[in-house]
Amino acid sequence: MGKLDVKILRYLTPEDFRVLTAIEMGMKNHELVPALLATQIANLRYGGVHKLLKEMCKHKLLSYERGKRYSIKNIFTTCYNKFLDDGYRLTNAGYDYLALKVLTHRGTIHSFGNQIGVGKESNIYIVANEEETPLCLKLHRLGRTCFRNIKGKRDYHQHRHSVSWLYLSRISATREFAYMKALLDRGFPVPKPIDFNRHCVVMELVEGGPLCNINEVDNVETLYDELMDLIVRLANHGVIHGDFNEFNIMIKDDGKPVIIDFPQMVSTEHENAEAYFERDVNCIRDFFKRRFGYESELYPTFQDISREDSIDTEVKASGFTRQIEKEIDAFLTENGIDYKEEKDNIDNEDSEDSEEEKYENCVDNIEDLKYQLKGLQLQNEIVVKEGFDASTR
Ligand code: ADP
Numbered sequence: 001m002g003k004l005d006v007k008i009l010r011y012l013t014p015e016d017f018r019v020l021t022a023i024e025m026g027m028k029n030h031e032l033v034p035a036l037l038a039t040q041i042a043n044l045r046y047g048g049v050h051k052l053l054k055e056m057c058k059h060k061l062l063s064y065e066r067g068k069r070y071s072i073k074n075i076f077t078t079c080y081n082k083f084l085d086d087g088y089r090l091t092n093a094g095y096d097y098l099a100l101k102v103l104t105h106r107g108t109i110h111s112f113g114n115q116i117g118v119g120k121e122s123n124i125y126i127v128a129n130e131e132e133t134p135l136c137l138k139l140h141r142l143g144r145t146c147f148r149n150i151k152g153k154r155d156y157h158q159h160r161h162s163v164s165w166l167y168l169s170r171i172s173a174t175r176e177f178a179y180m181k182a183l184l185d186r187g188f189p190v191p192k193p194i195d196f197n198r199h200c201v202v203m204e205l206v207e208g209g210p211l212c213n214i215n216e217v218d219n220v221e222t223l224y225d226e227l228m229d230l231i232v233r234l235a236n237h238g239v240i241h242g243d244f245n246e247f248n249i250m251i252k253d254d255g256k257p258v259i260i261d262f263p264q265m266v267s268t269e270h271e272n273a274e275a276y277f278e279r280d281v282n283c284i285r286d287f288f289k290r291r292f293g294y295e296s297e298l299y300p301t302f303q304d305i306s307r308e309d310s311i312d313t314e315v316k317a318s319g320f321t322r323q324i325e326k327e328i329d330a331f332l333t334e335n336g337i338d339y340k341e342e343k344d345n346i347d348n349e350d351s352e353d354s355e356e357e358k359y360e361n362c363v364d365n366i367e368d369l370k371y372q373l374k375g376l377q378l379q380n381e382i383v384v385k386e387g388f389d390a391s392t393r
């Protein structure tokens with residue numbers, strides 16, 4: 001998505017949003033939502049809905065696609081020897097507008113500014129509330145990866161994202177919000193989480209820049225110690241950041257670090273916790289060596305942890321709603337997703353195709369993909385703010 005055309009928010013009527021929401025709901029178990037189904041869900045007249053659907057395709061909030069006749073086995077689609085009906089699906093922009101509408105309606109967001117970042121799995125914008133306080137809006141964009149399926153490749157390419165990215169992006173945002181809140185409550189230097197809806201998180205805007213843009217610091221040793229201390233403190237609270245690198249550490253104007261980017265956090269109880277912990281530590285050691293020529297004998301190991309509490313457990317226990325749990329369970333079942341099985345498939349991926357073709361438009365990084373799958377599978381880790389269900393629509 002390019003620039004967020006927020007003007008459109010003002011022009012969309014309540015009926016437009018009703019139809020957009022109907023497509024979103026339909027996509028829970030349909031690749032493509034037929035107009036008739038959308039009409040039923042929206043509970044509006046067919047003729048009217050048809051016109052609105054067309055209009056929203058023109059604005060690229062929806063896209064209309066011909067159903068394919070194909071036979072595939074792909075974890076992110078519902079199609080096993082199925083005929084797909086022609087129908088509509090939400091685009092990124094359509095999903096953005098649903099969330100932004102809710103966030104503006106609640107008064108969380110009042111105006112929009114520029115895009116300030118494109119992360120690996122997100123787009124970042126500056127927004128402002130009514131008091132004109134600048135805030136940071138993070139739109140999570142997961143599920144842009146896919147599984148290669150040699151036989152069905154051509155056919156399923158078009159459809160592979162439709163269902164998965166709604167879930168993955170929403171799960172990612174929800175986790176991020178919950179972790180940020182839990183971390184802030186414990187005095188960690190993280191941006192204050194303000195609100196979220198669907199795949200969007202609104203948080204405090206950190207004044208400063210990412211560590212990767214910093215070439216000089218007042219006291220290298222102090223910063224190094226502070227960062228290592230943060231890794232240990234996180235672990236003492238039961239979590240490992242999992243992506244603790246110079247891109248996810250902001251340095252404020254006063255030189256203090258702020259940690260960002262939490263959807264991938266893992267528990268210290270995870271079977272690979274020690275490896276994740278070491279990777280975070282090594283990221284910092286490597287960066288300091290590379291950038292500042294600084295090396296220290298001192299760095300924490302997994303054995304240095306002394307557990308105080310478990311953010312992970314608390315976060316899971318607190319905000320859980322049965323609703324999203326059930327919804328995702330149903331999604332996994334309907335889609336025949338078995339993490340174990342799919343993981344093996346990836347590991348054994350044969351290599352008839354050239355490397356390029358293999359990953360064409362597909363997976364940036366197999367680790368990411370496994371992570372995303374795990375995100376789906378480890379549904380118990382999905383965390384939801386109280387009142388999430390009521391606020392999503
Ligand atoms: P991703 O998961 O895509 O890596 P990040 O959360 O790391 O997303 O954000 C991407 C970039 O956006 C960061 O490197 C940083 O430059 C900027 N950014 C993210 N959150 C904030 C924030 N709260 N305040 C200021 N800049 C931010």
Ligand code: MG
Nearest residue numbers: 119247248261
């Ligand atoms: Mg990041």
